[in-house]
Amino acid sequence: xxxxxxxxxxxxxxxxxxxxxxxxxxxxxxxxxxxxVWHILRGEEVEKSSWAYIIWESRFPQCITALLxxxxxxxxxxxxxxxxxxxxxDSSILGISSGASLGVALVVMAGGGMAAGAFSISGxxxxxxxxxxxxxxxxxxxxxxxxxxxxxxxxxIAGIMIGYVVSSVISLLSFFSASDNVHSFVVxxxxxxxxxxxxxxxxxxxxxxxxxxxxxxxxxPLNALLLGPRYAENLGISVRRVRNLLLLSTxxxxxxxxxxxxPISFIGLAVPHVARLLLGTSNHHxxxxxxLLxxxxxxxLCNLLCVLPGGSVGVIPLxxxxxxxxxxxxxxxxxxxRKLQYFN
Amino acid sequence: MKAREVIVEGKNLSVGYEGTQKKIVHERLNFRLYGGELTxxxxxxxxxxxxxxxxxxxxxxxxxxxxxxxxxxxxxxxxKERSRLIGIVLTDKTQAGGLTVRELVALGRYPHTGFFxxxxxxxxxxxxxxxxxxxxxxxxxxxxxxxxxxxxxKTMIAKVLVQECPLxxxxxxxxxxxxxxxxxxxSLLRRLAVEERKAVLLSTHDIEQALVLSDRxxxxxxxxxxxxxxxxDLILSxxxxxxxxxxxxxxxxxxxxxxxxxxEGKRRICLIASDEVLRHWxxxxxxxxxxxxxxxxxxxSSGCPVLKVLSSCRxxxxxxxxxxxxxxxxxxxxxxxxxSVTF
Numbered sequence: 001x002x003x004x005x006x007x008x009x010x011x012x013x014x015x016x017x018x019x020x021x022x023x024x025x026x027x028x029x030x031x032x033x034x035x036x037v038w039h040i041l042r043g044e045e046v047e048k049s050s051w052a053y054i055i056w057e058s059r060f061p062q063c064i065t066a067l068l069x070x071x072x073x074x075x076x077x078x079x080x081x082x083x084x085x086x087x088x089x090d091s092s093i094l095g096i097s098s099g100a101s102l103g104v105a106l107v108v109m110a111g112g113g114m115a116a117g118a119f120s121i122s123g124x125x126x127x128x129x130x131x132x133x134x135x136x137x138x139x140x141x142x143x144x145x146x147x148x149x150x151x152x153x154x155x156x157i158a159g160i161m162i163g164y165v166v167s168s169v170i171s172l173l174s175f176f177s178a179s180d181n182v183h184s185f186v187v188x189x190x191x192x193x194x195x196x197x198x199x200x201x202x203x204x205x206x207x208x209x210x211x212x213x214x215x216x217x218x219x220x221p222l223n224a225l226l227l228g229p230r231y232a233e234n235l236g237i238s239v240r241r242v243r244n245l246l247l248l249s250t251x252x253x254x255x256x257x258x259x260x261x262x263p264i265s266f267i268g269l270a271v272p273h274v275a276r277l278l279l280g281t282s283n284h285h286x287x288x289x290x291x292l293l294x295x296x297x298x299x300x301l302c303n304l305l306c307v308l309p310g311g312s313v314g315v316i317p318l319x320x321x322x323x324x325x326x327x328x329x330x331x332x333x334x335x336x337x338r339k340l341q342y343f344n
Numbered sequence: 345m346k347a348r349e350v351i352v353e354g355k356n357l358s359v360g361y362e363g364t365q366k367k368i369v370h371e372r373l374n375f376r377l378y379g380g381e382l383t384x385x386x387x388x389x390x391x392x393x394x395x396x397x398x399x400x401x402x403x404x405x406x407x408x409x410x411x412x413x414x415x416x417x418x419x420x421x422x423x424k425e426r427s428r429l430i431g432i433v434l435t436d437k438t439q440a441g442g443l444t445v446r447e448l449v450a451l452g453r454y455p456h457t458g459f460f461x462x463x464x465x466x467x468x469x470x471x472x473x474x475x476x477x478x479x480x481x482x483x484x485x486x487x488x489x490x491x492x493x494x495x496x497x498k499t500m501i502a503k504v505l506v507q508e509c510p511l512x513x514x515x516x517x518x519x520x521x522x523x524x525x526x527x528x529x530x531s532l533l534r535r536l537a538v539e540e541r542k543a544v545l546l547s548t549h550d551i552e553q554a555l556v557l558s559d560r561x562x563x564x565x566x567x568x569x570x571x572x573x574x575x576x577d578l579i580l581s582x583x584x585x586x587x588x589x590x591x592x593x594x595x596x597x598x599x600x601x602x603x604x605x606x607x608e609g610k611r612r613i614c615l616i617a618s619d620e621v622l623r624h625w626x627x628x629x630x631x632x633x634x635x636x637x638x639x640x641x642x643x644x645s646s647g648c649p650v651l652k653v654l655s656s657c658r659x660x661x662x663x664x665x666x667x668x669x670x671x672x673x674x675x676x677x678x679x680x681x682x683x684s685v686t687f
Binding site for chain 1: 426434
């Protein structure tokens with residue numbers, strides 16, 4: 001019965017994602033009629049050529065980026081929660097996205113210029129590499145700390161501390177760098193799914209898809225890890241290897257999203273809980289795909305909320321929207337933790 | 345009668361920790377575990393029971409000596425092969441509250457399933473069978489979070505059953521359980537050992553159940569290392585007394601199969617009881633109150649008070665030439681207190 005539930009939610013959420021993609025293409029700061037959008041997507045001519053430009057160069061990549069980032073952040077949140085045996089873990093709380101930010105900051109401030117369009121393909125990979133190095137370093141540090149700190153809450157606090165330290169290094173870096181670099185860095189820190197251009201989109205999608213594929217391939221060991229590392233080992237899972245793979249996958253997903261869209265909070269933390277509440281299970285067989293779809297839908301919704309005010313207001317920063325949606329979920333989960341089976 | 349199959353054999357095995365904090369916990373241990381038998385590992389806290397269990401589970405390397413599993417050195421098996429030979433039940437806290445009992449038990453099939461861990465018909469049959477074997481079929485679709493401690497333990501045992509391992513190791517499976525669940529779990533393990541021809545080794549502090557149900561005892565002490573033997577042999581040879589040898593106020597009660605505090609009776613009393621049960625409980629009450637019981641046949645019985653226990657409500661005390669009839673132990677001790685002044 002529960003299996004059917006997973007399939008049902010999968011279908012409903014897929015439809016939701018399609019609907020939200022359509023909404024993201026239709027709405028924006030410039031009003032474009034529905035028929036015009038339809039014609040543009042079918043490759044036909046419309047009355048204003050600027051409309052086609054807006055759809056293809058801005059809304060379409062932004063929409064795909066939001067979809068992929070949402071999926072990436074949620075899936076990495078889910079993996080971190082299982083590996084650290086802590087339902088309140090995610091890449092922003094554990095300081096992993098700060099690590100990625102530092103990597104990006106180093107690359108950008110060293111190379112100069114943050115404007116998204118200025119990135120060449122080699123620039124793309126140097127930024128991704130910087131972010132990945134930063135993310136994986138923090139992950140390794142957290143993994144080391146988790147062997148010293150047994151309490152889950154204390155580990156989270158240690159992660160927050162690492163985040164602060166890394167952020168202070170970033171502040172120092174920006175203090176000593178050119179002011180226009182700083183401005184672009186601050187804007188980047190507000191979060192924006194518009195950070196990936198159409199030319200970068202294939203490479204970006206490839207990186208995220210690789211990370212997500214790895215995550216999906218790790219479903220079986222993740223389930224075994226629910227019993228803790230010692231049971232998992234006894235079930236023939238090589239915990240060390242699985243941890244390394246999980247590290248790589250979460251590092252990749254966090255790094256790539258952070259590099260291009262800024263450190264986006266709360267999606268990775270809240271979405272796995274939404275998925276568990278919907279499904280009523282911790283079984284990654286259904287939890288993983290539903291979390292992925294849920295995350296995509298959530299990010300698309302956030303992106304829509306950012307552009308909806310439109311007109312003179314312009315686009316609201318993404319990180320102003322995600323906590324409003326995410327924090328209530330987390331608080332609800334904390335209040336009800338005794339009643340929620342997956343906490344016990 | 346089939347010959348007993350040796351599942352695990354330790355030859356001069358040394359267990360402990362390597363690396364910077366190198367520490368040998370036990371040296372030169374020799375033991376065998378047989379299929380179809382329940383073995384209980386007894387020992388005081390800190391005696392090294394968990395270290396030995398972890399070593400047997402190949403979760404920690406041994407320092408020297410040999411450890412054979414099914415006649416082959418344990419190191420010659422791959423992780424995957426080992427997961428089909430050794431099943432463990434721990435006291436670790438799990439994160440599995442959000443799984444159903446059936447899903448958790450199915451995790452035990454992981455050594456036998458493919459890359460994604462999908463179950464085929466045979467796997468599902470095994471899960472159903474294990475749920476029946478531990479009596480959890482009616483809870484199969486409940487969340488693990490909703491189970492009592494005893495039910496959780498049964499679920500973990502079902503998990504280890506579907507793993508289809510000839511060797512099952514359990515680290516204090518009856519800790520935190522009430523007495524009914526303790527008896528239930530131990531009887532279940534004994535039944536599974538016999539019916540499924542598995543070698544079951546568990547560490548426990550529950551000596552009472554262990555003496556009744558276990559085929560073999562492993563006594564672990566700092567002084568003697570590991571002493572293995574059939575339960576009754578160890579009891580009647582007195583070797584079980586070595587378990588808490590360093591504690592002079594604890595001794596093994598041979599008659600009643602358990603460790604009890606040593607009562608130091610200074611005042612002597614001659615005890616006559618009409619049956620063994622009455623004798624046991626009268627003696628229990630008297631030693632608690634500081635009396636040392638002697639038999640009427642003993643030569644030095646003259647001069648000390650005599651207690652005749654005819655039934656639980658008819659106790660006759662002869663002291664100082666008086667005969668006092670008491671209707672309960674409560675009344676008896678009132679009377680004893682009164683006349684102890686006159687002794």
